[in-house]
Amino acid sequence: MANAKDLKVTLVRSLNGRLKAHIACVRGLGVRRIHSPVVVKDTPENRGMINKVSYMLKVEEA
Template identity: 55%
Template sequence: MAKKNSGKLRVTLVRSINSTIGKHRETVRGLGLRRMHHTVELEDTPAIRGMIRKVDYLVQVEEA
């Protein structure tokens, strides 16, 4: 049986999305991040983890 991720993640945009790949910009927007140093709390799901992994060079992630 798979372990259920019931926690939250705190995601912060720490690098600018200027001059990044278009799909990465869309992914950052999909995470709900709007500007530099903006922080959002998201559910810890496999889909969110995949989005974070795609743009890991732009964001900082903490367990909430």
């Protein structure tokens, strides 16, 4: 059902002690909890947020 233009984003590290801008990026992607995947569109805006907090995320094609 998901297109090749969708990405499955999963938070794998805690947000505790992170910069507010990084927390905002994770929230902007729609991720709420650790190990809960979210499917987002593969847009330049989402890619930028993913790149900024890539050390906390696992990203797969959906």
